[in-house]
Amino acid sequence: MSRGQFDDDEILGKAYDATLVRRLGVFVAPYWRRLALATALMFGGAAVELAPPFLVKQAIDGPIAARDPAGVLPLFGLYAAALLAAFGFRYGQTYIVQSVGQQVMVDIRTRIFSHIQRMSLAFFDRNPVGRLITRLTNDVDALNEFITQGTVALLGDLVRLLFIVITMLLLNWRLALISFIMFPAVMLASSVFQRIMRGVYRRVRQRIARINAFLNEQISGVLVTQLFNREEQSRIRFAELSRDYLAAQLESNRTFAVFFPLINFLSVTALALLLYFGGQAVLADVATLGMLVAFIQYTDQAFQPIRQIAERYNTFQSAMASAERVFRVLDTPATVVDPEHPRALPSPVRGEITFENVWFTYDAEAAGPDGSGLADTDDRWVLRGISFTIPAGQAVAVVGATGAGKTSLVSLMARFYDIQRGSIKLDGIDIRELRQAELRRHVSAVPQDPVCFSGSIASNIRLHDESISDEQVRRAAEIARAAPFIERLPGGYEYEVRERGSNLSVGQRQLLAFARAIAFNPEVLLILDEATSSVDTETEALMQEALERLIQGRTSIVIAHRLSTIRHVDRILVLHKGRLVEDGSHEELLAKRGYYYRLYQLQFAEAGELRTEN
Amino acid sequence: MDQLRRLWPFVRRYRRRLLIGALCALAATAVAAMIPQIVRFAVDDLNTRGVVLDRLVQYGGLLLLAALVEGVLRYGQRTQIIGTSHLIDFDMREALFAKLLTLDQGFFTTMHTGDLMTRVTNDLSAVRMFLGPGVSNLLGSTLLLLTAATLMFLTNPMLAAIVVLLLPMVAVLFVVIGGRMRAIFRKVQDQFGEISTRAQENFSGIRTIKAYAQEDAEIRVFREANERYRALNLRYVLLSGMLWPIIGLMLGVIGAFVLLIGGRMVAAGEMTVGELVLFNAYLAQLAWPVIALGWTVDLYQQGAASLVRISEVLQRRPAIASPPDAPRDFVVRGEVEFRNVGLRFSHNRSNGNSSGHHTRASSPADHPLVSGAPEWVLRHISFRVPQGSSLGIVGATGAGKTTLVNLLARVRDPDEGQVLVDGHDVRTLPLDALRRGIGYVPQDTFLFSVPIRENVTFGRPDATEDQIAHALAVSRLVNDVEQFPDGIDTLIGERGVTLSGGQKQRTAIARAILRNPAILILDDALSSVDTHTAAEILAGLRSIMKGRTSIIIAQRIATVKDADQIIVLHNGEIVERGTHRELLDLGGRYAEMYRRELLRAELEDE
């Protein structure tokens, strides 16, 4: 068990924004051509947008002042042309940037998803599903802002600002300088707010992730909540989480409520100064009135990109808060990894399995890489010095009390977790030297908790493996004895299974999982972890027959509590508190009069009791 | 607009805040409109050169004052209106969650968890964006538009008329484009729900996916879902991306006309240059609100589409609920009776999606029921369990055992017949009292990722240490718990993933018996527990269940043979009933099951 605290969405420390931006840049880089095009369009747009106020100035100072209405016409034509061009540029830019943003989101999502797929089960033991989903959905969405707001648009604002500044300087540098007086104040205000917003955004992200994690669990377990009258408590807890989120949101809102009016105030201040000093200039004939009017417009225009930049900077902060979380997932190394130079299994694979002094704990961190972190007597060891060899083709049963470590033992064979000490070998090769996909191709396991996915019955059997034909699906179902119930379902193999198989009985789900294992036709190793525990005895007996035929020539490992279901096996391993206490055939173990004997006696006594009653 | 009515119950509480916000917006707009006015006077004064320095100081001071007042008012507007949107967001989230808690299994089997989560988070924020920034903008922009229009009329009615005549073109565009946008956005959100669902199912079923080395295939499918999402989004962007620029274009066109006609007027001496400048300034003032309107249209379309998705949950009537006239202080004593009970599930057929495995996230309405009456899963079920006695249920896989006991706890209601507890139809009893009287160990164990203690005390948060210890002892969980690092306070993974199969089941048993229920239901609750431990648990249960009703479903005769009454279910009907003895004498299915078990024991015996 992952002892102690589970990973939480704690607020992360100071972020290195520059690093984050660079790392995000890697995702954007492949699309630089399109972004460059968008930038070009944006430049065009910014240039064209300068024309209208200039044309107005020309018109007022020129034909209008000269009372020459006809002279306005050519200017009008130019004006209209500029507008059309601006429309084209803007639309093109928006569309391209958005499409790149969408594409990058697909890339990032797939990347996160792929990364999570490669994580070992220990990762999933620790991370609530809802949190992982938050990374993929809400957090990636926030990253989209980085692209739509942080790349071309930001550049665009800067460029527009630059253009306006240059134009103003060229037209009349004195008036221009007056307009710029407020810029430093704007920057100061922005940087203060940015510091505040960073903390706020992190809290928002953290809290939405908590809501999602809670929500996911609550929806999955809603029936239990209802049956145990816990609706009220769940609601209270949810309200707490939701209130935390609300608090962060309101905080962010208040900050904005101060920030934007402040920037606006600064812009009007600039206007007032312009009027005051510019007015004097006009009076002193240093500037024309048309010039002053144009400057009033330019100042207004200059503050637009400034406002935008300030706002973008803030959304940017939000994206950074998400980026941190996303990269934290991407930076979590997979603990079970493929070797750099994988070895190939000899072909054909025979299926000999060897455990050599295997020690295993779920608390890999405490144990350290070589397991020296835990004393041999520590309770946290789930398996303690297990050694055995299963020759190819042997059928083996693992028995033991609940919690003895049976499921853990077999999950190690599929390398769901890595062991701390000792080695596990398939045909003499340490399974850590094989590629996981290669290893698992030879292993088929029916887990203790059969999982069904939403989709048809057929797709539940073949998963996404299209090489398994409908015919094979059918055959597997027949062998697994799942066919009778499937055929009675409306739609048969096309019957729609709901999430987690909620519209099937538990026994039916086990039959499906069994059929799946058969359909995947493992070459050597078949593992059944209580695969028939919820199936009725009649079906079970039939499955048993099928199984006996199936395991011919394959190594198989069966875990079962009902000893009657393991009578076909060649050999029995008895686990007790993580140790292999007995190992031998049915007869040998009975003769030993040890743990197995007692277990057997118990079931025998039960059966005997039944018989004497008769 | 129809969707907006559904928002009213949530909005109503905050009328005052919204009113204050609106007043702030109104005042702020009025003040904002003064700013160009001041500029105009200044320019006109300059033009006529009748201005002196201290007049300029006055103008500057006025501007600053106006800006200050506007800033304060805007602060009010934002904190009130957008703040309210966050409050409404909170209320709706709570309402959604509360609703989810009341909904029945019929609903949850048709929905996907990932999609539901999307509705509670993503869709809700789309609605909030409309309610907050959207409404705030709408308000501000409308006011600004109105004042600007009025002022324009005052300045020059002729020019103003041209502007006002041209503006509706923009509105028409909004409506046309907006409608399309909403339709697409609904699809976008559905697809987003699909992505979330894909991820949700994948992560929950990761053990199976890894066992069959399906990671690459899963990645492919996930990528495909994302590509579809991208394609839909692009279709949306194709329209929404047009809103802004097109407004810019429209305004520009209007500006051009103003220039053209205004220029002529000035030339003809019908208008001063200052007036034309003023007019232009007002026109520039229009730009922002009109653009903001375009944005609001965007937000509205998204919000409305999302609101429909939210309403599908909020408006849903729980199929299982307490009747309004239920007796108040009802306490279950434990007599159970089924009278001619029948039940059938309505079945949906898979869409035959070529990608197999997964079908699209779907709203219930998307799935037309397969025509033809669904088959009965249970039919003609009648039996009586007197208070304090026990009932064993056996039957083949899929015979309907779980469905049958679910009827008792009202997980579902029967389609015909009656289920009675203490002589009352369960549908007439208060739901919480009924369930309080039942300790249910479902076949499908679900534990929460909280410490074991909280899981065990789940149905009885006020249990004493002694009671907990007793429950742990009876469920034989003590030894395991002792080995855990933090003992009973050890945190477990989601769904109990960090426990062994048997540990999970025993935790669920402890949880049920701690409730000290009048009726205990064990649905195949010992399937993952070894025989030895199972026998101990059964013995423990027998002593604590004295005088209480128990219903035990099992696949093994040994588990049910001591029951006062045993029924055998087959294809949804009771085919045999009686005590262990009687059933053996009957020589039917039960006897056959028994022989099969015996035979095995004997085989092993050899």
Ligand SMILES: Nc1ncnc2c1ncn2[C@@H]1O[C@H](COP(=O)(O)OP(=O)(O)OP(=O)(O)O)[C@@H](O)[C@H]1O
């Ligand atoms: N993912 C996990 N993380 C941490 N601890 C775990 C995890 N899975 C199992 N354990 C612990 O390891 C021990 C052995 O569990 P395992 O599932 O191997 O038992 P088992 O023999 O299969 O029992 P059962 O018959 O009940 O299924 C138990 O104490 C359990 O709590």
Ligand SMILES: Nc1ncnc2c1ncn2[C@@H]1O[C@H](COP(=O)(O)OP(=O)(O)OP(=O)(O)O)[C@@H](O)[C@H]1O
């Ligand atoms: N939500 C549902 N929607 C549609 N059909 C369902 C639903 N739940 C169960 N069924 C069907 O009803 C039948 C009875 O299911 P039930 O779970 O009651 O069986 P069971 O007797 O408990 O079987 P098991 O021994 O496998 O647990 C099965 O054929 C199953 O497929």
Ligand SMILES: [Mg+2]
């Ligand atoms: Mg197990």
Ligand SMILES: [Mg+2]
């Ligand atoms: Mg069942």
